Amino acid sequence: MNNFLLFAVVNLTLVLFLSPLYISVIKKVKAIIQGRRGPSIIQSYRNIFKLLKKESLYSHNSSFIMRVAPYIDFTGSLLLSLFVPLVFIPNNSNVFGNIILFLYILMLGKFVIALSGLDAGSTFGGMGSSREMSLSAIIEPTIIVVFAAVVFSFDSINFFEIIKSSLLSQNHIFLWLLLIPFIIIFITESSRIPVDNPETHLELTMIHEAMILEQSGKNLALIEWSSAIKQLLLIGIIVNIFIPIGISTSMNILALSIAVIIFFVKSLLFAIGIGIFESNIAKLRFFRIPNLFAISYFLSFITILIEVLL
């Protein structure tokens, strides 16, 4: 239990203070590729701080849903950060780490934010909610098959055990086929190009940003922060499953600090990769997105087929 407490403290600290960084890093990479200087690397921290200090506006139409949704979403994200070992794997727990529970807490956050999008009665909010929920529904088969492949390869349904056995054994060659589906899931869940564009406001292409258009002040800060946390957790899942090097299993301070540094490097590289990828691709038309999902579905299905048949 002590072990788990340490894990909880380390993970919560990491996600709370590190997560906004990755948003800036991706932005910076894109700016450099486009030949601009780009915002400072701590701009996303400044944004959250600025929003925290602003007053909150609510629509006449809105109800308690709009007021509690950001808190539920943020709490959900904090809870999720107890599911994914980032730098340290605690002893097994029958409470946390369950993949299905992870996916559905993610869904709970979306559900309440989508409701709050409809709450103000604005057309943008409704449109955003509708699109976000539809996309998150049709990516679901891909997500479950990808995780089924992971569960199949590591013979466990718990993130703790999966990452632990990934750390101990290195012979999951076919798993690399899952990288593309994983990246597509990452892009969808963190609302990035080519599925959504996090930088546009008031454009007919936007999805996530439209949904939270009526949010303001500290509520908006919570939502943005929570998206950043979710993004970091997804990065954590991907890099730790594919490149588990450096994760610590003991409570040693030295091992832990090395693990933090290695994780930082791995995840930053991943974020830079995402930035480069985004710069080279245009946003897809909304109704083309299901094709992208179909590709990732087939790739992940094939992975399982190969593993089953061989």
Add this chain to the structure above:
Amino acid sequence: MIFYVMIFQVSIILFVLSIIIPLIFINVKKSLSRTLSLVMLILACVGLLFFSFSVLMYETINFQILLSGFTFKFSIDSLASFFIILISLIALSVGIYSISYCEHFESEIKKNLLVSLTSFFILSMVFVVASQDLISFLFFWELMSISSFMLVMFDYDKPETKKAGIFYFVMTQISTIFLIFAFVFIYTHINGLEFTQLEGLSAPVASLIFLSLTVGFAIKAGVIPFHKWLPYAHPASPSSISALMSGVMIKVAIYGFLRFLFLLPEQQLWWGILILIAGTVSALLGVIYALKEHDIKRLLAYHSIENIGIILLGVGLYMVFSFYQFGDLAMISLFAALFHTLNHALFKSLLFLSAGSVVHKMHTKNIEEMGGLIKKMPYTALLFLIGAISISALPPFNGFVSELMIFQVFLKFSVLSSPIIKIILLLSLSLFALTSALAAVCFVKAFGIIFLASPRSEEAEHAKEVNLSMIIGPAILAILCIFLGIFSYQIFQVIGLKIGIRFGLPNLLIVSTIAVFLGSLTYILMKFVGNNKSRVTETWGCGINSQNASMEYTASGFSQPVTTIFKSIYQPKLVNQKSFYDQEGTFFKEGEAKVTMIKFFEEYLYMPISRAISQVSSILYYLQNKVELYPYILANFFAIIVLLLYLGVIIR
């Protein structure tokens, strides 16, 4: 033991009284007799709950009721007592709900009749579940069908109700025909009426019995493609009855299926696969059809089809895993199916009752005319929200737990040896994930359009909260939804389901406690760090000073992305008729444009069958009534000659 039987008998007597009392005072203007009868119903349910919990804990109880030379045999084992718990829980809350709900019908006769028929319906379901021989089962099954038919026809003066009622009646009788067919086979095999293990059946006969039982129960449960009566019957019947039909009656069909499945000897693999595929198809198509519905009760009816599909997924997994001798996994899947049966009964009745409150105040079932009701009917809104979260399988509510168990069993697909079965399981798993996510989309739509934003019609503007009894009734179910979710781990421990715990089901009580802790930490932190000023102002409307309800996103707009993505399933057709004053088509006179969706099963399955039947009967009609006597004699003459020739020449 005798004590428990006595409780059961007292409950039955209370039921009978609650059927008779409103009938005696059918034309009396006072509501006292109805209330008294409903209180008796509630007491009877409490009695049954007490009775069946003790049966579940201890032992099977057998007894008989003699009815003028006719013996009904009852046996209540743990399976039956589980379903009696389910029936009485829902009946309890429907009883409380009905105390004020039944008062809004126009005539005294109707009010009293509703109460009496409701009790009758519930009692017949209890007896179906308790029955221990074929005849009792069939007798009470028919009583259940007839009483529910009368309740569907309750608003008999509306034309759509008539259609729904007749549709329902025909379907339910077809279901009974299939059951009788199977029962005849069983009867000839065991030479008796009691439910006993069927041994020594040859494989084709066993499969035949299995298939006809499956069709018979599938019709009643609303499994696709036998589902069509559900979306007709639910909007037509009173809301309390929809809750009972959707929450309980279709579960009685699941009970029947399981009861006979356990009696059948060595099951074959394809039975399990068949149930698995039927479950997947029902679940996915059910939710896809639900997404395009804007009639709240029809939307909920399609979700019942979806959830029956999920229950069948559990049953199918049980059959597949027990075929391959994986006892633990089979038990978990069966338990998941039963748990989902209970959960669906709870949240679906909750949704039907709270939707019934909304319909009662709004006088329309079309969600496009609602909106903003969260401020007018806050308690009803909260109840509906709890139901919506439960049915969308979001943690920590009960719908999540049973779906989680099914997911976990699915993810164990690698233990099976056959690659084809693995692939079937995997496909089924991914469609199941899609189903569950689409359900969340659908309930964001339903809750968002009904309760959020600003009112879209005059009636929504002036809606008021319903009476206390119409809140307390569903509130019991809502509390149970939360309780069964959060304390699921502890419940499994108490009833001794060690497998579940070894299986790695998460302890949701700890998760929710930590979530509450983190949530309050966030709240306190925000109070200190964040700016606490807030202002209520206009919704931003792109420069328009004041917004009105016509600018809000509509339900059809909300489901449009999904409709477009699943275009091949809906097959929407744009009908565009225009007429002009002149021949060149310059001056527009009048026109009509509408989008129609294909009714696949009605157009390609139901209608061809009914056309074929009416063609055959028109030929028979012609032979019977239109043909003269002489051709008959001639035909008989030839027939006899042919017969004689056959017997005399060919056979010899």
